[in-house]
Amino acid sequence: MELCQRCNKREAKYIVGGRRLCETCARDEIVKRVRKEIHNSKMFSFKDKVVIIVPDNLNQLAEILSQIVGKACYTCKLQIDKVNIKTEINTDSNINDYIWKIIMYSKSLADYKVKILPFPSNFFLAYLLYSVSTKDYSYINYVTSYKLLSDGTRFFIPLYSISLLELNAFGEIKEISFNDEIFDAIFRWVNTQLAENYELFHTFIASTSLFNSARCKSCDAFIESGEYCARCKRTLTSPFPPY
Ligand SMILES: [Zn+2]
Numbered sequence: 001m002e003l004c005q006r007c008n009k010r011e012a013k014y015i016v017g018g019r020r021l022c023e024t025c026a027r028d029e030i031v032k033r034v035r036k037e038i039h040n041s042k043m044f045s046f047k048d049k050v051v052i053i054v055p056d057n058l059n060q061l062a063e064i065l066s067q068i069v070g071k072a073c074y075t076c077k078l079q080i081d082k083v084n085i086k087t088e089i090n091t092d093s094n095i096n097d098y099i100w101k102i103i104m105y106s107k108s109l110a111d112y113k114v115k116i117l118p119f120p121s122n123f124f125l126a127y128l129l130y131s132v133s134t135k136d137y138s139y140i141n142y143v144t145s146y147k148l149l150s151d152g153t154r155f156f157i158p159l160y161s162i163s164l165l166e167l168n169a170f171g172e173i174k175e176i177s178f179n180d181e182i183f184d185a186i187f188r189w190v191n192t193q194l195a196e197n198y199e200l201f202h203t204f205i206a207s208t209s210l211f212n213s214a215r216c217k218s219c220d221a222f223i224e225s226g227e228y229c230a231r232c233k234r235t236l237t238s239p240f241p242p243y
Pocket residue numbers: 004005006007008009010021022023024025026
């Protein structure tokens with residue numbers, strides 16, 4: 001039996017931050033990382049009402065995330081709700097439509113001080129590769145632990161640098177798909193071929209800061225010019241806006 005590199009008592013079953021750990025220590029390491037992000041973000045106060053956004057394809061991750069956030073800040077006594085969102089728009093929608101929909105829906109939940117998104121680093125690494133191949137970098141600036149939009153919407157994205165493999169100590173993550181063939185292929189490739197490169201799931205984040213341009217006033221997407229991205233523009237001019 002291989003012993004946990006932290007407690008030296010229990011069997012090592014998971015790898016977190018490159019170390020082989022037992023279930024208890026693996027979970028604790030993740031909770032500690034999220035606690036640090038909560039403090040660094042300075043977004044949370046005692047008894048805040050916060051919401052975990054649950055896109056229909058990320059149910060399991062959102063469930064794990066709610067356990068982690070609850071433990072990470074037990075002294076804050078956050079009131080954590082979960083709100084489901086149906087993300088499938090239509091057959092030709094892509095990953096940017098998916099992200100846009102989640103952002104707009106989150107913005108509409110005015111009762112909650114912080115909106116927590118359950119995207120793991122695998123998602124963002126796949127998104128970076130997807131952006132490079134499609135030359136559409138719209139939401140690359142969401143690769144961050146927290147974000148404040150111009151209308152005051154606060155996003156907290158604590159799993160942005162935590163990989164699915166590291167989250168396995170909370171339960172084996174079932175296969176996830178995003179209804180975008182190209183993105184799904186890249187995401188699967190990241191999860192199979194790159195999964196063991198622990199460093200990559202942290203280091204790629206620095207490369208996203210190389211991208212910069214004007215931003216949409218509503219969803220903060222990178223845009224080439226003007227005030228709003230094409231998706232928000234369409235909504236703003238629609239007689240029946242969905243948000
Ligand atoms: Zn241990």
